[in-house]
Every structure is written in C-alpha cells, then in structure tokens.
Amino acid sequence: MVKRTTAKMKLFLSRIISYLIIVIAVICIGMPFSTVISTSFKATTSVFAYPPEWIPKNPTIANYIVIITEYLFPRWFLNTVIVVLVVVIAKVFIDSLAGFAFAKGQFKGKETIFNILLLTMMIPFAVTMIPTFFIIREFRLVNTYGGIILPMLAKPIGIFMMRQYIVNVPSELLDAARVDGCSEFGIYTRIVLPITSPGLLALATFIFVDEWCNFLWPLIVIQSEKMKVLSLAIPSMQGTWMTNWGQVSAAAVLTIVPVVVLFAIMHKYFVAGIRMGALKG
Amino acid sequence: MLGRSLTRTFNLLSVFVNRKTIYYLFLLPAIIPFVTFVLIPFLYTFSLTFRTGDLLKLGQFVGLNNYIRIIHDDTFRKAVVNTVQFVILIVPAELLLSLLLSLILSQRLRFGGTTQAILFIPWIIPITIIAVIWRFLLYPQQGIINYLIGLVGIPPQTWLASESLALPTLVVIEMWRGIGFFVMVWYAAIIEIPRDIYEYAILEGANTFQKLVRITLPLIRPTFIFLVIISIIWAFQLFDSVFVLTHGGPNKATFSAVYYIYRYTFHVGDVGLASTMSFALLGMVLLLTLIIRRLTKEQLQS
Numbered sequence: 001m002v003k004r005t006t007a008k009m010k011l012f013l014s015r016i017i018s019y020l021i022i023v024i025a026v027i028c029i030g031m032p033f034s035t036v037i038s039t040s041f042k043a044t045t046s047v048f049a050y051p052p053e054w055i056p057k058n059p060t061i062a063n064y065i066v067i068i069t070e071y072l073f074p075r076w077f078l079n080t081v082i083v084v085l086v087v088v089i090a091k092v093f094i095d096s097l098a099g100f101a102f103a104k105g106q107f108k109g110k111e112t113i114f115n116i117l118l119l120t121m122m123i124p125f126a127v128t129m130i131p132t133f134f135i136i137r138e139f140r141l142v143n144t145y146g147g148i149i150l151p152m153l154a155k156p157i158g159i160f161m162m163r164q165y166i167v168n169v170p171s172e173l174l175d176a177a178r179v180d181g182c183s184e185f186g187i188y189t190r191i192v193l194p195i196t197s198p199g200l201l202a203l204a205t206f207i208f209v210d211e212w213c214n215f216l217w218p219l220i221v222i223q224s225e226k227m228k229v230l231s232l233a234i235p236s237m238q239g240t241w242m243t244n245w246g247q248v249s250a251a252a253v254l255t256i257v258p259v260v261v262l263f264a265i266m267h268k269y270f271v272a273g274i275r276m277g278a279l280k281g
Numbered sequence: 282m283l284g285r286s287l288t289r290t291f292n293l294l295s296v297f298v299n300r301k302t303i304y305y306l307f308l309l310p311a312i313i314p315f316v317t318f319v320l321i322p323f324l325y326t327f328s329l330t331f332r333t334g335d336l337l338k339l340g341q342f343v344g345l346n347n348y349i350r351i352i353h354d355d356t357f358r359k360a361v362v363n364t365v366q367f368v369i370l371i372v373p374a375e376l377l378l379s380l381l382l383s384l385i386l387s388q389r390l391r392f393g394g395t396t397q398a399i400l401f402i403p404w405i406i407p408i409t410i411i412a413v414i415w416r417f418l419l420y421p422q423q424g425i426i427n428y429l430i431g432l433v434g435i436p437p438q439t440w441l442a443s444e445s446l447a448l449p450t451l452v453v454i455e456m457w458r459g460i461g462f463f464v465m466v467w468y469a470a471i472i473e474i475p476r477d478i479y480e481y482a483i484l485e486g487a488n489t490f491q492k493l494v495r496i497t498l499p500l501i502r503p504t505f506i507f508l509v510i511i512s513i514i515w516a517f518q519l520f521d522s523v524f525v526l527t528h529g530g531p532n533k534a535t536f537s538a539v540y541y542i543y544r545y546t547f548h549v550g551d552v553g554l555a556s557t558m559s560f561a562l563l564g565m566v567l568l569l570t571l572i573i574r575r576l577t578k579e580q581l582q583s
Contacts, residue, residue, distance in 0.1 A: 014489075018385045022396055025382055029400050029457065032414045035425060039417065048423040098311035105304035113308065120319055122567060124518045126539040127559040130329065130546050131322035133336075154318035159311060184303045213407045215521045220547070231407035235525060245417055252410045259405050267398055271465060 033256075040064070040249035047245045063250035072225055073251060076233040083148050083229055084211045090149070091158055091207045092200055099162025100192050104174060117156040125216065133220055147221045148229070152211065158203050165199035166192055198269060205266040212259050230255045330557045335550035347557040357558060359533050360541040361565075363448065367537065368516040370452045376508060378456070379463030384493070386464065387471040397468065401461030408458075412525035415454050416441075441527050447534045451522055458522075459515070463508060470504035471497060506577050510570055517566050538562045 034054070039047055041059040067073050101107075102114055132151050141147035169192060177187050193200065215231045222228055234255070237248055263270065330347050333340030351357045382400070386393045403411065418426050419440040427437035440450045474497065482492050498505075520539035523529060529536035529544065536544075538558060545555035 015388075015390075018388060018390060021382070021385055022390065025460075026396055026399055029403060029460070032418055032457075033402065035418060036414050048420070094310040094314075097307045101304040101307040105307070107302070107304045110304075113312075117315065120315075120323070122514070122563075122570065123319065123323060124514070124539070124559070124562060124566065126518065126520065126542045127326055127563050128319055128322035129542070130552055130555060130559075131325035132318050134325070135317065135322065150314065151318040154314040156311070156315060156319075184307075188307070209405045213405065215408050215525075216543075219524075231409050234407075234409040234413055243416075248413050249417070252413050255410055256402075256406050260402060263401070263405050264398070267394075271397075271469070 036249045036252050039245055040253045042246050044244065044246055063244075063246040064254070066247055067250045067254065071233075071237065071251075072228070073233065073254070075226060076228050076230050077254070079145075079227060080212065080229040080231075083145060084208055086145070086149050087152050087211045088204050088207050090153055091155075092204050094153060095158030095203060096162045096166070096193065096196065096200060097188060098159045099164075099166050100188050102159065102163045103166035104169070104171065104192075117159060121156060129216070129220065132217075136221055142221055143224050143227050145227075148218055151217060152214070158207065161203055161206070162196070162199060165196045169195050198272065201266065201269040202272050205262070205270045208262060209259060209270075326556045326559055329552055330560055331553075333551070333553045335552055336546065339552065343553070347553040351554055351557045351561070354554070356533065356536065356541065357554075357561075360536045360538050360558070361561070363534070363536055364517060364519060364538040364562075365565075367448060367452060367519050368513060370449065371455055371516050372509070372512045374452070375456050375459060375463055375512060376505075379460050380467050382460070383464045383467035383471060384497070386468055397461070397465060399461075400464050403458045404461045408521040409525055411454065411458060412522070416526065419450065442531055444531050444534045447527055447531060451519075451526065451535055454526070455516075455519070455522055459512075463512070466504060466508060467501070470501040474500050502577075506573065510573055513569055513573075514566055517562060517569075538565075 038054060038056055040063055041061065042056045043058065043060055043062065102110065136142060136147045136151065139146075141150065173191060173195075174187050177191055182190065213231060214229075218229050218232050222232060234248060234251055237244075237251060329339075331342055331344060333343055333347075386397060390396075418424055421427070421437070421439050421442065424437075426440070431437065438446060441447050478496055478500075479492060482496060487495065518539055519537040520543065523535050523537050523540045524543070527535040529540050539562065541558050542555045542562070545551045545558065
C-alpha cells in the first residue's frame, strides 16, 4: 500500500517536472515572437519603454499601414509568392517523376545516376554558388524571377523523398495498368500521383518552407529593390543608424503569418515527410 | 491544360521510345538543372581554385598558388577556427537538449503536438526575420534580454558586439532556430519503438533509467547517426545568421568559412581564394562524415 503511494507520488513528481521543462522551453521559443508581435502594435515612443510593455498600452496599427503603403512591401510579397509557387509546383513535378523512374523503372545506369545524386547532397551550396552566379549572369537572368528560381530546381533531396514513397506502391497495380494499355506517363499521372498525394503534399510543404526562407541565393542574384523577395526586404528597411522597430516588426509579422498558417494546416503532412526523409534517408 | 499537353507530348514521344528508355525522359527534368547548377558549377569551382581574378574578369592559371596563399592567410585560419568552434559548441548541445525534450514529449503529455509545433516555428521563418527579432531582444541599452538579466543582478552586456560573447550568442540563436527540427526527428524515432518492448522490460523489473539506456537509446541509434551528420554539415555551413547579425565581427570573432567565401567573392574580389576555401570546407565536411561513419560502423560490429 505504502509502496504504491510512493510510486504514484514519484509518477506525479516526474510529470510535474516534465511539464515544467516543456513550459520553460515553450516560453523560450515563444517569448521572442510575442515580443515582435507586441512591438509591431506600438508607437515609436513606447518601443523601448522601461520596464518593457509586454502588451502595448496604446495599440496602433499605424506601423502596418506605413509598411503596406510607403514601402514596396506588397511587391516583395508578390515576388515571394510567385517564386515560391513556381518552385513548389516545378519541384513536385520534377521530383515525383524522377522518383518514379528511380523507384519503378529498370534502365541502364540507374544505380550510377542515383549514387551521383546522393553523393552531391553533401556539397554545400557555398561551393557551387560562384559558378552558379556566372551561369545565371551568362543567361542574363540576374535580377529576374528565372534567376532566383532555376538554380533552386537542382536540389536533389525531394527525389529521394519521392522515391521512398513510390517504392511502396505495389508493382502489380502498375503492371495491371500496363496490360490495359496505359502508357508509362499515364501510369505516372493516373496511378502514382493520386496514390502518393500525401507524400506530394509533404514534399510541397517542405519545399515551400525552404524557399520562403531562402536567403543566400536571392541575396546574390537580386540587386534591384523591385525584384526583392521578403527574406531580403527586411534588412533594406533597417536604417544604418536608426531602426524603426515598430515598422520592422510589423513587416516581420506579415512575413511570418503566411508560412505559420500554412504550417498549421499542413503540420501532419510535414511531420510525416520529415519522418519519411529522416528515418529512411 | 498544361497537364494535358504534357501528357500528349509524352505520349507522342513514347511512340518513338520503348518503355525502358522513356525513364531517361522522366529523369531529364531533374537531370538538366542538376547538371547545370550543381555538377558543372562544382567542377568549375574546382578549376577556379587554380586561378586568380575577380567576378568580372578571371585571371590566369596559377597552379597551387591559391592553396599556398590561403594557408598563410590569417583570415582563413580565423574562419576555420571559428567554424570548428561553432560546430563543437552547437552540435552536442543541440542534440542533447532536443533529445531531452523529445523524451519528455514521448510520454504522451497533454498538448504534446501543439508544443512540438510551437518549437518548430523558428525553423520555418526567414533568417532576416530571426535577425530582426534577436537584434531587438539583444538591444545593447534597453533590450529585453538585458532587462531580464538585470532582474537577477547581471550587468547589461553588448552580446553580438562583444568579441567574447558574439559566437556563443550566435550558438544560442541558432539553437533556438533549429531545436524544433531536431525534436521532431527524435520524437518520430522514439514513437516508432513498439510499446510491448517496454511492457516486457517492466515485467522484468526494469526502472526508467534502464529502459532509457537499454531500450530507447540503442533503438534510436540510426536517427542519432543521421542527426549527428546532418547537424555537423549544417553547422559547418554557418552563414546567414553571421551575415545578418554580425557581418563576421566584431574583429572577425564570428567570421565563418562560408562567410569567407561570400566576402572574398563579392567584396574582396578574389574568386580563387574563395573557391579554395569552399573546397577546404567540403574537405572538412567529408572528412568528419567519414570519421563518424567509420566510428559508428565499428561500434556496431563490436
């Protein structure tokens, strides 16, 4: 009897400690966000009030209005959406088609090509960055959407993710379709794509996040204000001497919200995608 | 529309090619950008390590001169030391902390899913936003972090502007940014372990610690190896937070390897040295990955 109560006490105690650690972790991660959200609703005078105003006393949306009307923010937002959408759609198509070929195709050099792709995953982007810039400049694509987008189509990671997914599609199903006279591309569009749609969604989310956050390459290839994407835009809003923290925070919130909303919706697929990529990769 | 015309094109093409060769066509959309933007640039960078010149005009072939020059370059040495320091600081700390958190979360606590999602948010926002947030928090005079440490009596610090604190501060920021990803991967592995193994262990009288050391840790070994390798690769590529937060300073205290490549390409205008650095970086990453592979394989056999 006594033993059982101490065991219960122990369990209770360990639960309390667990929750405590989790709460601390969530506060550490969340506090910076709550600060930036609260700052975005503050007038300049109360940004650095002492002690800090955790919740703005006189909230204002003036910062948001300035951001949207006085900067190129809407344009930057549009640029980002265009670039991200094109990359996501193109990559999902490219990676699933190649993943299908690697998973179900039998052709000469399959292993070799696959291994070359796998090996080059180790190459940091910094290594290929300089010639990539030369090539883009040669194509006269500096400062264009094409210039931002094209090199991003080369990352092979999605191919591995898709191959993992498509390997599990039963081959009998594909053979049955072949007997019925379906072409290989028809098999891809009518069987492989519908069956692997959770995998496609995971991949799409993965690429969306990756591209929304992409910074190094746009920094190199985009030089005009008009063509900037959101990840580049914020630094150009910060003055050398004076930063209007309220406005910058408002821009930050506007940049974060779309991707967080998307993540909240796609969370399940995304986790499944990471699980798939991490456990088998 | 696009889908239909694509189908038609592929169908037309498949009249000329048989079922086996059509797979080469399927690979083509992946291979063309790969060759153009990975393979050719990779080989080109290698050739650049033997040349001089800047972005606008490449110079002549100089043999191994760049390799000799870079060894004597103080900034190169500083960048390598800083990068290695960063790797050593962040990799164990991040792996351990995220393992602890995911072990706690795997007890199926309430709000576990929400917690994981919150921890993951810093991972999905651009570094420039992270920079805004942290520069604000770390603001030297009236920043919130200085306010908070002031409450426990620590004098205000200059953080990213301090030569001794800049790199550790970057480590903390990068940990804040990456922890959610690591938790998610650990958690996925821990959850996969069949429950009955634990139940059997409890019947045998195993306590919590024994369950952890004898069951959980050995079974998530592949994940451990994966995370070690990937965190090392990422840590070696430290760049964007340096670029937006410190510009390599103060006094080169946060000058990283990739920052060196960027700086020497676009500001110093020495593409040869920058390329040589990028191969040095690749060499370090490959070497470490090989060592880890070897070590973990030997452990498996013994």
